[in-house]
Amino acid sequence: MGAGNKPLRLVFTDLDGSLLDHYSYRFDAALPQLQRLREQGIPLIPVSSKTRSEIEQLRTELDHREPFIAENGAAVFIPQGYFPAQPAATEARDGYWVRRACQGRQHWQALLAQLGDEFAGSFESFAQAGQAGVMRMTGLDEAAAARANEREYSEPLQWRGSESDKRRFIARLEALGARVLQGGRFLAVSGECDKGEALAWLRGSYARAHPGRTIRDLAIGDSGNDRAMLEVAQTALLVRSPVHDFPPLARSSGVIHSTACGPSGWAEGVAHWLETPPQQQQEFA
Ligand SMILES: [Mg+2]
Structure with missing residues (x-):
């Protein structure tokens, strides 16, 4: 792999109970790692059951400019112009390229x-x-x-x-x-949609926009509706919850379990992932 062919790293994250504290919805404990992702140019992609409108409010607080996935995978919102070309099967609407996986x-x-x-x-x-x-x-x-x-x-x-x-x-x-x-x-x-299918579709769009680059992605979640995306990403980070057990996963390799809950566990897992040399991470093929 040449120097100009560095892997493209992506972070897909659940919000409630993962990046956001289960009780207070705060994310202060994650700020240093959020800053680190930004400095390293690693896209952070929220993947939530929340509506577009709820996620947009958080994006304003975070000064977030990357794509996001709303309503449990029903729709992917990509800021227009984010990729060199509009991805197939998307419609231009309200400043986004929108890909929807189910009926309105x-x-x-x-x-x-x-x-x-x-x-x-x-x-x-x-x-x-x-x-x-x-x-x-x-x-x-x-x-x-x-x-x-x-x-x-x-x-x-x-x-x-x-x-x-x-x-x-x-x-x-x-x-x-x-x-x-x-x-x-x-x-x-x-309808029939989930966070994993939406993650795989968006990862494909990144791959087409960056031909020849290997993608290394991290999916982060804390509960059952995150399972599909935790199974399909190269690395899965399970964030400990104060109210329920880790959701069961079929995979056993490439899984990080946090010891702390919520945004503290999120930060702990992201730091671990960033510090693991790429050759020790499995390749996504
Ligand atoms: Mg959650």
Whole structure:
């Protein structure tokens, strides 16, 4: 490998519970390593269940200029002009090249409307609840509730019916082509997409923009919805959580487990990865 052919390193990171503290949403402990990534020109790519609007607010705080992945892999947002050419299968919108992996929110709302009579009174979606209802359901203040409700590819809902009706409801939605994710408090209705598929697609775009360069990527996460991306990256960093165990992974090599939680564990793992000589890291082929 010649000097002009250094590997291109990429960091894909979950936000809540990984870069951001589970309780306070702060990331102070990660600042020195964030600065190090910036100095070394290593792109940091947020990959989150959060909406574009929520991630954009964090990007402003971080002065972040790289691509990001929103709504659990449903969409990849690349600042226009970031790559020499617009990646195939993206649309130019609001200053981004946007690649989406599933149908838009209205599609999922229409499916829910189809089931509205059969399951009347058993659920309330964010769209039905409106701004005040989302504030009540989430406990967020007005601005944060508005950002959380600016979903483009999924519809969250609160289930109020029985467990047996819920199973029947989920089966009906799945038969209609939806995927239903059970979160802590809400069910999210969306399509077949995940963080791993989105990571692989964006990594492919970096590879095409940097022909001949080897890519060495790190995926960072703390919970079940990170598993797909933790499996597909060259190196996986599992960040310890104060509230649950590490998610199980099928892979055994190339995995870093942090000892500290949240952003402290994030910083610990990133430092370890940066300090591991490239020849000791597996190549992504
Ligand atoms: Mg997380």
